[in-house]
Amino acid sequence: MVLALPAAAPARPADRDRDRLPDRWERFNRLSPTAKQTHRDPDRDGLDNLAEYRMRTKPRTADTDADRLKDGPEIDTAHDPRDRDSDDDEISDGDENAGTVETLAGDILTIRRADGSRLSGLITDETDLGCGKARELTEAHGDGVAEPDEETEGDDADFRPQPDDGSAGDEADAAGESEPDAGRASAECPSDALQPGARVHEAELELEPGGPVFVSVTLVRR
Numbered sequence: 197m198v199l200a201l202p203a204a205a206p207a208r209p210a211d212r213d214r215d216r217l218p219d220r221w222e223r224f225n226r227l228s229p230t231a232k233q234t235h236r237d238p239d240r241d242g243l244d245n246l247a248e249y250r251m252r253t254k255p256r257t258a259d260t261d262a263d264r265l266k267d268g269p270e271i272d273t274a275h276d277p278r279d280r281d282s283d284d285d286e287i288s289d290g291d292e293n294a295g296t297v298e299t300l301a302g303d304i305l306t307i308r309r310a311d312g313s314r315l316s317g318l319i320t321d322e323t324d325l326g327c328g329k330a331r332e333l334t335e336a337h338g339d340g341v342a343e344p345d346e347e348t349e350g351d352d353a354d355f356r357p358q359p360d361d362g363s364a365g366d367e368a369d370a371a372g373e374s375e376p377d378a379g380r381a382s383a384e385c386p387s388d389a390l391q392p393g394a395r396v397h398e399a400e401l402e403l404e405p406g407g408p409v410f411v412s413v414t415l416v417r418r
Contacts, residue, residue, distance in 0.1 A: 217249055225255050242268020253277050264290030269310035274333035274397050274416050283398075292398035297415075300390045305410060307396050317401045317408035319390070324412035327385040333397055333416065389415055 209218035212229055219229035227233045227245065235244045241258035248255040251271070258266045263280035270277040273294035280288050295309040306316040319325075395416035401408050 216246055221249055227255065239267075241266040243271065247271075251277060261289075263288045265294065265310055269294065272416075273310065273395055274328070274330040293396065293401065294398055295396050297390055297392055297394040297396060299392060305390060305413070307399055315399070315401060317410045318404075318406070319410055319413075323410045325385050325389070326412070326414045327389055327417040328397070328414065329417050333414070385415060385417075389417075 209220065211218055213232050215232040215234040217227070217233055221227075222229040222233060227238075233245045235246065237244050237255075239254070239256050239258040243251065243253065243255075245255050247253075248267070251267070253260040253267045260267050260277050261280040263270075265273075265275065267277040270289060275289045275292070275294065276282040280290075282289050290311075293307060293309055293315055295307050295315075298306045298308040298314065300306075300319070303319050304316060305319045306314055308314055390413075395418075397414040397416050399413045400411040402411050403409075
């Protein structure tokens with residue numbers, strides 16, 4: 197008779213200070229493994245160390261993918277902080293005019309961009325206004341951000357952001373499928389969507405004879 201032995205539970209990564217951050221990850225990123233680092237934000241990008249660990253971003257680099265948009269604002273506006281061109285439209289996330297609605301005065305919309313600058317233009321009946329939940333917008337860009345395996349330590353390489361080499365898109369094309377377009381995730385917005393504080397995923401502005409006009413604005417629906 198063969199006895200079935202219960203499978204051994206996977207070893208959890210060492211975490212001496214019990215701050216939910218593995219010691220090896222802390223050492224790799226020059227953080228103390230003996231002092232609680234969970235809610236500290238050494239790079240001041242709006243993400244604490246626990247969020248950086250879960251997102252596989254760099255806790256000492258405010259802009260992990262070097263797209264001129266800090267990691268925290270990228271998450272807030274439904275972009276991938278590890279991919280400088282989340283929707284593969286050949287426009288850097290830092291140039292998508294992500295941010296928040298500051299004012300809507302008559303037909304003039306002003307967006308406070310994530311870098312602190314302002315962008316103003318006319319909203320017309322031709323403006324393509326769309327809304328999408330953060331998860332929908334992120335999934336439309338691809339697979340989103342993978343969380344690290346919290347059950348096993350892995351190698352130090354597991355703590356490094358993994359670049360997108362485009363292979364996923366090639367496999368989809370080979371199978372006769374195409375990557376979903378980011379625009380498909382957006383739906384019609386309610387009439388009061390353009391309220392101060394509304395998160396702007398992206399906005400496209402064109403200069404017309406009468407001044408700048410918003411061609412499209414996509415908001416992150418709460």
